[in-house]
Amino acid sequence: MSPINLAIVGVGKIVRDQHLPAVAANPDYRLIAAASRNGTVDGIDNFRSIEEMLSAVPAIDAVSLCMPPQYRYAAAEKALAAGKHVFLEKPPGATLSEVADLEALAAEKGLTLFASWHSRYAPAVEAAKTLLSGTTIRAMRVIWKEDVRHWHPNQEWIWQAGGLGVFDPGINALSIVTHILPRPVFITAATLEFPENRDAPIAAAITFTDARGLDLAADFDWRQTGKQSWDIVAETDAGEMVLSEGGAKLSVDGRLVHAAPEREYPALYERFAALVKAGRSDVDLAPLRHVADAFMLGRRKFVEAFHD
Template sequence: MAPIKLAIVGVGKIVRDQHVPAIAANPDFELVATASRHGTVEGVPAYKSIDEMLAARPEVRAVSLCMPPQFRYEAALAALNAGKHVFLEKPPGATISEVEDLKRIAASKGLSLFASWHSRYAPAVEQAKTYIAASPLKSMTVTWKEDVRHWHPGQAWIWEPGGLGVFDPGINALSIVTHILPKPVFLTEATLEFPENRAAPIAASLTFGNADRLVVNAVFDWRQTGKQSWDIEAETEAGNMRLADGGAKLFIDGALAYEAPEEEYPNLYRRFASIVKAGTSDADISPLTHVADAFMLGRRKIVEAFED
């Protein structure tokens, strides 16, 4: 089959670092256009808006939407109305209801919609899921701490409503947790720390539970310096599991049990190609639902101002 002609909308660091190399290495796709106010990809025709790009390049079959989530719905709607399959960077949108609407529209048009959760494709995540399935859980602790100045320098949108604040990385942890747990959990308590000069939280403490009385505690913090912490620890009847470094390594009772080279974005594009070929969608929004619950249920704590 001929490769799927793909366009990227919103060209920034994540596109250059992850999307472009993953697409170039995947024979199922051919990157034929980009649309972005400022960014371009060398050697690829560039347009200033998705509408301009769609009008000029009718051969495009699919689009990857990589702009901030506050602007993603309108771009996704334009793509779907033009008959294009849609890849949504995480988080898939600024609200649950808008993503649900995109799911409805995609289904009505027979188009594929992909809510891409890249951390679910980290090397050791499936091994962790298999281990937990065979080892009844007693408890789980999530520690997701990183330095916002390193990962998001000067990105004002991330502190605005819909930008999610610390939940931008935290939702990666939630995407793994919702994938590896054998049964769903729901939020029971939360505290969100908002800098006095920002509209989004810089830290959050969360507690989840379920009908089996499982307790999952999570701490997200954007003020970490030095070594970054992306760990999920589980106490099971068979032993203790730690999914470390954002899902890259699996430890069982302190011993390294599995690691492999990172291929999150290549795996995302393999998955996107498979659903486009099958005429299906993959648009789970459970991680975003947990974030919405945190904003709804969480206690608000004001902390010192944050300056980038």
Template sequence: MSAIKLAIVGVGKIVHDQHLPAIAANPDYQLVASASRHNTVAGLPGFASIEAMLAAVPEIEAVSLCMPPQYRYQAAQVALAAGKHVFLEKPPGATLSEVADLEALAAAKGVTLFTSWHSRFAPAVQPAKAYLATHAPTAMEVIWKEDVRQWHPNQEWIWQAGGLGVFDPGINALSIVTEILPAGIFLNRATLEFPANRDAPIAAELHFQSADGMPVHAQFDWRQTGKQSWDIVLQTGGGEVRLSDGGARLWLNGVEQALAKEAEYPSLYQRFAELVRGGRCEVDLAPLRHVADAFMLGRRKEVEAFFD
């Protein structure tokens, strides 16, 4: 079976850190071009726009869209209309309506649309999900705190409307939560902290519950210094379940479990290839829907200005 001819759109830090190594290690792909306003991929034809790239390299079969979410819809629409399969970095779009429209276009064109949630492929996620399927959770605490200056230096788009602010990492936690819980949850109340000079929040506190009343409390904060915190702790009838380091480690009743090696982005690209070969879409908006609910229902609190 011939390799899928793939192009990258939006060449930034995450592409160099994660996408390019995952693609290079996967024989299902041949990376043939890139499009980005400011950067290129060494050794490949580079273009300033997706339109120019698709016109010059018509053999492209699929594209990975890695630009900020505010600009993703237009690029995805162009690619799908041209009959290309589309991989969407998280979050899949700036709004729910955008992604719903793209899903309909992909179906009409008979091509794959994949909303990728890399944290769902962390090694602790599926073992935790299997445990919770037989040990009903009674409460959940999510603590997702990191230093924005370390992880998003000089990235102005992330502070703009549609950039999601602290929900850019927080949505990773929500992608795990919505994957491992045996039943859905919905938001009750929230407080979002906005720096006086920014359009996106720097911190958020969220209170959810399930249909049967199980509480879920989540704290997201971008002002953490020192040790970073990416933890999910559940109480169950069978004891405590703890996922740490963003889902890289798992404890069941205080005993750390042996897990597979971390391979989030290689797993994403393996999944995308399976979907393309099988002629299927995979569009899950649950994490983004919870973020939208937080912006809709959350109380706004202004805090001191933030300067990078």
């Protein structure tokens, strides 16, 4: 099969740090175009809009969409309507309904739609899933705390309605939890802390359970300075499992049992290529559904204003 002629839309930090190196290292792809209001990629054709790009470069086979989620539906609909396979950065959209519509359109067109969750491809996630599948889980705690000023300096879109706020990183934790747990969970209560000058939360405390009464709680916070915390801790009959550093390391009762080099985005693009070749889609909305449920069920608490 010839390489997939790929275009990228939304050239920002995550594209430069992760997408471009992953694509360059994968022989299944040939990057031939990019569209962005604020960035360009050297050595290929660059455009200001996806409409201009799709019109000018008909050889594009697939499009990777990396703009903020509030703007992703319109771009994805245009790409699918033009007969292009679509890779969606996380979260796949601003609402569940718009992603469901894209999934139906992709099926109608016989195209691949991939809702990517990069944290599921962290080195120790599959090992954690295997461990939990073979034991009884008594309780789980998710601690996902980081410094928004470090990771998202001066990015206003994340504080706007639809930008998700602290759920932008928190959805990474949810993507892991929904992948490694043997049964589906659902939210029972949530408290969302909104800065008085923002439309998206800066912190969230959430409790979940499942059909068997699992004790699961998550604590998301964007105000942490110093060492960042991306940990999932489970009390099980096999011991205390700690999936740490965003899924990079797995320990049981304090003993490191799995660690490997990080290659989340290379694995995502390998998955996308395999889906395109097989003529299939992968649109798991469980992480985004939990975010929607938290906003639906959550109690709002207003806290001091946030300024970059």
